[in-house]
Amino acid sequence: MFWTWVHSSTGPKTTHFWAPVCNWFFPIQALYDWNRDPAKISKEMQCVLVCYSSLFMRWALRISPQSYILFCMHLFNATLQGRLLIKRLTWESSQQKAIEDKPTN
């Protein structure tokens, strides 16, 4: 059964298998960058990735057949990339606050 799957038209010898697997690298990248310096996070890219994953979560449930694995992948991605976005926004607002609180000579 295993070898039937390996040689099948959607098995690991085809792009049909590896393309969705590669999609998982997005949330894995977000996990790897758990402690990334917020000065080095791109706000626009994080916003786009959160929107992208949110829309694709809905898409994964509306296509036929539904793909729950794709749904989970985009759910993780939206959450993890969103975490990096919030980290950046919090850092920016603390920087802004530090500039405003700085005593003027």
Add this chain to the structure above:
Amino acid sequence: MFGIVPKMQQYVCAWNFWPAFMKRFLMSEKGPFTIFFWTPLAKWGISIANIGDMRKPVEQVNTLQQCVIAWTGLLFTRWCFIITPRVYSLVICNFCMAQTGLYQLYRKHQQGKLFAR
């Protein structure tokens, strides 16, 4: 899910001034009131965000993220050719995503910061 979007669609399509082609577009099953319209735009958003990030210093460019964007872009370009129906707009979208990712990695490599964290 809550039936909001179909109600919005009915409300907007009830306006009298739409020409026939516009009404057909608004009511279609891949129109702007469905998810199938917005998902390719979201994918274009990644390329556009990357192009916008080309003005930023390379320290703000995430090497691993760009590697993932370039690799998934290339693989999905190939995937778009083997699925039916073949959607060439998706081919171009994924190809652009891969190209912008590769260019960002090239920028980092030029400044010797490809592996800098």
